Amino acid sequence: MNELSQKQTLVVHGIAGAGSVALATAFTYPLDTMKVLIQVGSSTGKELDHAHVLTRLLSVSGNAGLFNGFGWLLVGRIFGLGARFGVYEILSAFYKDGRENNYLFASEALLAGVVAGAIEAVISSPFELIKLRMQVSSASYVPSSNFALEKGARTPLIARLLHGCYPDRRALDQYIGLISTLKAKNTNLTSALLEYPWTMTGSGSPPSVSNVRRPSDIISLEGWSTLWRGLRSGIVRDSVFGGVFFSTWQFLHQAMLDWKAAGMNPPPRLNEEVGPLSPLTVSLTAGFSASVAAAASHSFDTTRSRSQCTVLPKEYKGQGGQHSLLKLKKS
Template sequence: MDDLSKSQMFVIHGVAAVGSVAFASALTYPLDTMKVLTQVASSSGKQLNAAELLLRILTLSGNSGISGLFSGYGSLALGRTLGLGARFGVYEIITAFYKDGLEDNYVSASDALLAGMAAGAVEALISSPFELIKLREQVSSASYIPNSTFALDKGAQPPLISRLLSGCYPDKRSLNQYVGLISTLSTKNTNVTSALLEYPWMMTGSGKPPSVCNVRRPSDIISLEGWGALWRGLRSGIARDSVFGGVFFSSWQFLHQAMLDWKAVGMDPPPRSDEEVGPLSPLFVSIAAGLSASVAAAASHAFDTTRTRSQCTVLPKYVSMERRLLKWKQPGNKFERYTGIHPSDRNLLFRGLRWRMARSGLASFMIVGSYFFAVDHLASNLT
């Protein structure tokens, strides 16, 4: 009977955790969309404000403009559930070793920092593919996709292009202009045109990579960019999630311990351990989680901007292969190379900071609060 009760409690905690993550992600997802578009659409000279971003989304996202704010939510919900499960699971496993042999379950802020950094690195490995797909859906929702007035006839799609990216048709105007630049022959010469179309770098007809709007489905990403694209920007992702996890758990542990000490003041007799103080209010725990997440988001935002901008870049696998063969060296100083920061993004690293702090703080507050509420509600019904 005890085993059955333990199994039921385990299911209750699992259902409450998944439900709280989905609920908080849904309510804060528009903030994440605004953050991503601020990071991607802003140049070094101008940063788009909230009104411009919102108008662009409502105008370009189709018949139901509000749906553009939730583009890619399914990928985020799945990736966030797996990622947060890995983050808290790894953190609990590591801190269990710290608490082994101690009289109480005390974890210092420094131990929480190290455990959180390790947990964040694992989270980055798991959530990277889902985050890439989510980000490209968000960017596509606010991107202008021109019509195919000047596209080649669909029946004339080159075999090489059809294998690399299904549904991509080169722009006939760009192709004719390109042929005119490199050849003295007429742009109507089918031999030159057909030959150029057999080169992967002529997929768009201009020598440029396809737009993110054309490479957002998992099958298209794998076909054109390879499996490694799902983990693009992994260095900056690990740096971001490691810093976030370390700062989040250490700040949360510090605030949690401060609240326990405050509650213990005036107790007679004085408690000998944290267990004797008793549980804290779920509201205060949720507020502490929200504050910790906001601080962690601010500390790791530079790496988040780098990760976002790198994932929004289409890099065909033949270009990646050429870079490996030529031993291409990533630009920037040693710190930038290790963390994946591109030198051209130095002035953009803190774009969207307020959006991310608000989203992280609200999401953490809602996740913890709804988790406690769901567990109490389900457990009361069980008994």
């Protein structure tokens, strides 16, 4: 009977935790979309502001664009936060083992948070990449059909690796014009260029994020390893966030317990004897700790966002790609 009660308690806590994560994610997701668009759209001397980003987003995708990719972030956050707090609880239990007052030092919370953040980054990386691609796509204009190649001109390679993408006719004509002065034996230069991944867009530039946002498109064009692109900066970001968050929270939580215990007579011997703290105070303390951690890790978050927004086609080694590349080299 006791085991059944424990299982029910675990299920209830799991459902409540997932619901809390979903509610918090939905509430803050539009702000996350704005943050990502500012991070990837700003450059040196040209920083975007919130008004410009919001106007662009609403004009391209409407209000629905604010929540584009929400499902991917929700799934990734449930798994990621579960791993973060699960690993932290295991490590903190190891540190507190054998101590009478169940006390955890801030330095120990820092180390546990660093490890927990690193594991969270590995688990949530694929979900964050897809989420970011969808957010950027929601604010990206689709090229006008007046300058797109007709559907019949799409090569099998483009149809397979870039679903729904039609190369820019104007850019392709300019690209062909630049190399038309070279001596070439290949009479069908356009088709040969479109068989090479770096020129599938018609201009020699990498494909747009709006054309490579679905998991199948990302894997076929860029490879499985792309799902963990920017992992090093992601590990540093989440490690810094986890370490600063848990250490700050532990320090402030212990300070609040000591403050409450100061007015008790007789003075409590253990933290458990102090009693629970005010839910509002605990929430404000957690929010402050998260704010400090976010400020400390923000630069690494920007680095990772820009890395994940870059499309890097893998070297296509299929028969068509090799044949077209050989023809270009002979030209």
